[in-house]
Amino acid sequence: MIKFSLFHRKPRLPLGARAFDLLCLTVLVVLTAHAPHLPVWFSGALVLVLGLRWWQRRKHGGRAPLYLKLPLIALLSAAVIFHYGTLFGREPGAALAVGLLVLKLLESEATRDARVGAAFACFALMTALLFDQGMLATLLVALGLLPALATLRALEPAHGTTSLPRELLPALGLLAVSLPLALLAFLLVPRLSSPLWGAPNAPQARTGLSDDMAPGDFFDLLTDDRPAMRVSFAGQPPQNSQRYFRAYVMSQFDGRRWSHVDGLGQPPAEVEHGKTVDYTVDLEASGQRVLPALDVPINAPEQAQLGPNREVIADRPINDTLTYSLQSALSYRLQSQLGEPGRRRGLQLPAGFNPRSLALAARWRAQYGANDAAVIKAALSLFHDGGFSYTLAPAPLGRDSVDDFLFSTHEGFCQHYASAFTVLMRAAGIPARVVTGYQGGFWNAMGNYLLVRQSDAHAWSEVWLPERGWTRVDPTAAVRPERVSLGAAATSSAATDWSPNRWWLGLRNRWDIVNRWWNQGVIGFDALRQHGLLTPFGVRDTDPGMLGLLLAIGGILFAAIGLAWALWRRPPADPLRAAMQLLERRLAVVDVARRHSEGPQHFFSRAGRALPAQRAELDGLMRTYLELRYAHDEPPPNLVRNFRLAVQDFRPRRMVK
Amino acid sequence: MLAALRRSQAWAERRLPALTRYKRPESLPITLHRRRIYIVPTAFGAGFTTLLFIMLIGALNYANNAALLLTCLLGAASSSSMLVAFRSLNGLRLISIQQGHAIAGDPLSLQLVFEGGERAHASVHADLDGHTQAFSLPPREQTLVTLDVPTSKRGWQPLPRIKLWSNWPLGLFHAWSWIHPEQAVLVWPQPETGGPPPVLPGEDGQRQRLHHGEDVAALRDYRPGDPQRHIAWKVSARHSNLLVKDFEQPEARQEWRLDWRHLPQLSPEARISRLARWLGEADALGRSSSLWLPDEEIPLGGGHNHYARCMNALARMP
Numbered sequence: 012m013i014k015f016s017l018f019h020r021k022p023r024l025p026l027g028a029r030a031f032d033l034l035c036l037t038v039l040v041v042l043t044a045h046a047p048h049l050p051v052w053f054s055g056a057l058v059l060v061l062g063l064r065w066w067q068r069r070k071h072g073g074r075a076p077l078y079l080k081l082p083l084i085a086l087l088s089a090a091v092i093f094h095y096g097t098l099f100g101r102e103p104g105a106a107l108a109v110g111l112l113v114l115k116l117l118e119s120e121a122t123r124d125a126r127v128g129a130a131f132a133c134f135a136l137m138t139a140l141l142f143d144q145g146m147l148a149t150l151l152v153a154l155g156l157l158p159a160l161a162t163l164r165a166l167e168p169a170h171g172t173t174s175l176p177r178e179l180l181p182a183l184g185l186l187a188v189s190l191p192l193a194l195l196a197f198l199l200v201p202r203l204s205s206p207l208w209g210a211p212n213a214p215q216a217r218t219g220l221s222d223d224m225a226p227g228d229f230f231d232l233l234t235d236d237r238p239a240m241r242v243s244f245a246g247q248p249p250q251n252s253q254r255y256f257r258a259y260v261m262s263q264f265d266g267r268r269w270s271h272v273d274g275l276g277q278p279p280a281e282v283e284h285g286k287t288v289d290y291t292v293d294l295e296a297s298g299q300r301v302l303p304a305l306d307v308p309i310n311a312p313e314q315a316q317l318g319p320n321r322e323v324i325a326d327r328p329i330n331d332t333l334t335y336s337l338q339s340a341l342s343y344r345l346q347s348q349l350g351e352p353g354r355r356r357g358l359q360l361p362a363g364f365n366p367r368s369l370a371l372a373a374r375w376r377a378q379y380g381a382n383d384a385a386v387i388k389a390a391l392s393l394f395h396d397g398g399f400s401y402t403l404a405p406a407p408l409g410r411d412s413v414d415d416f417l418f419s420t421h422e423g424f425c426q427h428y429a430s431a432f433t434v435l436m437r438a439a440g441i442p443a444r445v446v447t448g449y450q451g452g453f454w455n456a457m458g459n460y461l462l463v464r465q466s467d468a469h470a471w472s473e474v475w476l477p478e479r480g481w482t483r484v485d486p487t488a489a490v491r492p493e494r495v496s497l498g499a500a501a502t503s504s505a506a507t508d509w510s511p512n513r514w515w516l517g518l519r520n521r522w523d524i525v526n527r528w529w530n531q532g533v534i535g536f537d538a539l540r541q542h543g544l545l546t547p548f549g550v551r552d553t554d555p556g557m558l559g560l561l562l563a564i565g566g567i568l569f570a571a572i573g574l575a576w577a578l579w580r581r582p583p584a585d586p587l588r589a590a591m592q593l594l595e596r597r598l599a600v601v602d603v604a605r606r607h608s609e610g611p612q613h614f615f616s617r618a619g620r621a622l623p624a625q626r627a628e629l630d631g632l633m634r635t636y637l638e639l640r641y642a643h644d645e646p647p648p649n650l651v652r653n654f655r656l657a658v659q660d661f662r663p664r665r666m667v668k
Numbered sequence: 669m670l671a672a673l674r675r676s677q678a679w680a681e682r683r684l685p686a687l688t689r690y691k692r693p694e695s696l697p698i699t700l701h702r703r704r705i706y707i708v709p710t711a712f713g714a715g716f717t718t719l720l721f722i723m724l725i726g727a728l729n730y731a732n733n734a735a736l737l738l739t740c741l742l743g744a745a746s747s748s749s750m751l752v753a754f755r756s757l758n759g760l761r762l763i764s765i766q767q768g769h770a771i772a773g774d775p776l777s778l779q780l781v782f783e784g785g786e787r788a789h790a791s792v793h794a795d796l797d798g799h800t801q802a803f804s805l806p807p808r809e810q811t812l813v814t815l816d817v818p819t820s821k822r823g824w825q826p827l828p829r830i831k832l833w834s835n836w837p838l839g840l841f842h843a844w845s846w847i848h849p850e851q852a853v854l855v856w857p858q859p860e861t862g863g864p865p866p867v868l869p870g871e872d873g874q875r876q877r878l879h880h881g882e883d884v885a886a887l888r889d890y891r892p893g894d895p896q897r898h899i900a901w902k903v904s905a906r907h908s909n910l911l912v913k914d915f916e917q918p919e920a921r922q923e924w925r926l927d928w929r930h931l932p933q934l935s936p937e938a939r940i941s942r943l944a945r946w947l948g949e950a951d952a953l954g955r956s957s958s959l960w961l962p963d964e965e966i967p968l969g970g971g972h973n974h975y976a977r978c979m980n981a982l983a984r985m986p
């Protein structure tokens with residue numbers, strides 16, 4: 012095998028203590044980057060091995076023996092298979108890679124091992140981004156490159172060693188300098204419109220809205236303040252009380268659990284509507300197919316369709332951030348004619364559940380006759396005046412969940428109210444159903460968008476009234492009106508306005524604009540957006556060839572800047588020397604180049620012989636130069652300037668031979 | 669295989685000087701600049717590029733823009749490191765070379781004085797005939813690099829080419845430059861391993877006895893530099909000039925007058941190596957010696973400088 016060692020031979024150099032420390036730090040950073048998705052015992056064991064190895068080399072030195080290494084590799088594979096069931100795939104692959112990196116450290120005793128380790132650490136850091144490509148994660152992983160680069164740097168011999176943190180600084184400088192080129196490449200590297208091999212499907216358990224609902228289900232959601240989506244409106248944003256984002260419509264009730272019936276294929280219910288609102292939603296990965304839409308959506312975006320109850324259902328689960336545009340109507344009449352099957356579905360109640368609620372509804376019906384509005388009003392005033400309270404930690408409910416809630420516990424959150432209200436309506440003969448989705452959100456004035464968090468999840472009811480169709484009724488508003496007018500944050504427990512939590516949430520709400528930029532500018536920059544890159548310059552479709560050309564041009568530009576930087580030399584600080592160098596350059600043009608070992612006097616006289624016509628001028632220059640250089644400790648600046656001007660005026664004339 | 673490659677490299681440099689940029693010997697100082705610095709990726713650099721490529725394909729395939737950004741950042745940083753590698757050599761200047769002393773067959777130590785100018789130069793290696801010495805240069809300072817040159821025979825030996833190289837900062841790129849100083853080093857002759865002691869003409873029995881350093885042997889004229897306490901004041905008063913008490917030299921200070929002409933029976937090289945051995949013995953015993961050569965005559969003297977002068981003269985013998 013022909014090695015590059017033809018050009019330079021490098022003996023097997025032992026690994027210095029500093030370089031080894033940096034390598035350990037690199038591996039630790041890789042472990043930290045992967046910790047969120049690795050099992051705790053796995054990361055803990057790896058950190059332990061890393062620490063032991065560090066201690067062992069510090070105390071005794073030497074590589075780990077083979078009889079220790081082989082069982083450890085076997086143990087690692089066994090652990091991965093034990094936890095994931097396989098060695099292949101994204102999670103087990105990443106776990107294996109991180110484990111192998113730690114084991115590589117056991118035998119790292121030469122610079123070559125450390126190089127391989129540092130390079131592999133870079134790769135492992137990149138794989139950490141396959142699990143989380145949020146801005147903070149990316150930033151942290153990019154900073155994780157620092158110890159890796161510093162390790163490579165420390166492997167080069169004969170450079171001054173400083174303290175460990177200062178070793179990282181030059182690497183930071185290198186990364187900072189490379190950032191413009193990196194951004195250019197990021198912008199212009201042609202994206203693949205379809206993957207070369209199967210993209211990983213992420214069956215990760217995410218908290219989010221689900222297509223069924225039992226009492227207490229929402230608790231995880233309401234305490235989860237991750238962003239769910241960000242909505243920007245073409246015109247004015249709707250009032251807070253109108254910000255209902257419809258996700259699932261649930262008409263199936265089994266006494267405990269409400270569930271969504273997937274009626275795809277049926278035509279969506281017809282809607283008469285007034286003014287419409289155009290808006291764009293950036294939806295975070297949810298793992299679900301539903302696309303929350305402002306109540307009530309008029310159309311469906313691409314690769315999605317409207318369900319029979321005007322839910323927007325995407326063709327595939329949303330495993331990555333998705334952007335879609337929609338049109339909704341805030342004032343509408345949904346399904347003014349309800350057919351018999353629809354009516355039956357809207358009145359369905361399981362037999363043998365919640366007898367007291369059914370009796371109460373029957374009593375209302377008897378009391379108000381055919382007046383549906385009065386029945387609804389009676390139910391809402393029950394919630395308002397019946398001693399009900401809003402809490403995220405209600406008492407548990409028994410088999411007859413609605414009875415327990417209405418007649419004994421009297422406490423709960425949106426889910427309980429929507430469920431109880433819907434059951435009461437159905438029992439009173441009014442078609443009703445539960446709708447889940449999001450309500451409210453934080454209006455980010457700086458970014459002009461509405462930030463909706465998971466904790467804004469909400470459940471409400473729809474009742475069908477003749478002539479008015481399906482009408483939204485939010486029973487939670489009867490108990491805690493500020494839940495609707497101010498948002499979820501206003502209702503969460505008894506938090507005062509200036510508690511640290513609220514203050515922290517407010518700060519994060521404002522900070523969220525950066526996440527939005529990141530999601531839109533970086534994560535959402537796909538092949539489609541890339542093709543439209545040059546639209547402002549009149550090029551409608553930028554194809555990969557064009558992108559490659561631009562990349563080459565940009566690369567050359569950056570190379571030119573870099574070369575200019577590399578070739579730039581500080582001009583001599585001595586102005587006299589600078590003037591003399593100018594003269595030397597001028598004379599070199601007419602083949603009178605100053606030799607290395609030539610003194611000024613000899614040089615001038617040689618120049619005089621070569622240019623007899625200008626001998627007198629050269630003699631004058633020589634005398635001035637010699638005086639300035641040798642008669643003064645510090646030549647007077649005005650005389651130096653005169654000399655420089657004289658040199659600038661001097662034009663050597665080539666002899667005509 | 670490697671030897672064959674090196675032979676072909678040497679052949680190419682001899683026959684195709686323009687192509688291989690073979691440097692003729694040049695006078696000091698030698699400054700490295702862009703026209704004589706070359707850069708190739710190291711083996712590690714090539715491997716790292718492959719790794720970057722794999723990362724790029726992976727990030728593109730999974731449409732993971734964060735990973736793509738990271739890959740681009742790493743790629744840009746590695747390409748920038750090429751310029752840093754160039755800069756660690758650019759502007760480096762070899763100012764002077766001081767040679768040590770060595771007899772033929774022993775390595776001769778060279779001290780190269782480098783200057784870096786306004787900018788620091790980190791992790792530069794000087795490579796001479798397989799011996800590598802790494803050094804770094806703070807800005808506006810000079811540094812002394814000691815290299816060993818293998819020697820084979822006495823006399824002037826031209827300096828071989830010296831390779832200056834650097835893998836700074838990440839070991840991804842190998843920047844190098846050849847320098848070939850127009851300078852020769854003088855290699856001392858190798859002394860013969862054994863042989864007769866020198867036959868000294870003045871070494872008769874009478875002088876052997878007179879080695880009592882305390883006894884006054886004679887009076888002689890004052891020479892500048894004589895200690896005052898050796899002046900014979902009473903005797904001087906009776907003469908027109910100062911007289912000095914001349915003490916007998918101690919035996920250890922006996923002079924060895926070495927002469928080329930005393931060894932007519934030997935070949936020139938054998939004469940040189942015998943004289944070299946005698947000079948070495950004289951130096952080791954602390955005796956003063958003088959040396960007569962056809963081209964040069966070195967008067968009596970002692971100490972290391974004298975020894976070096978004599979050995980240099982021997983080394984320069986045709």
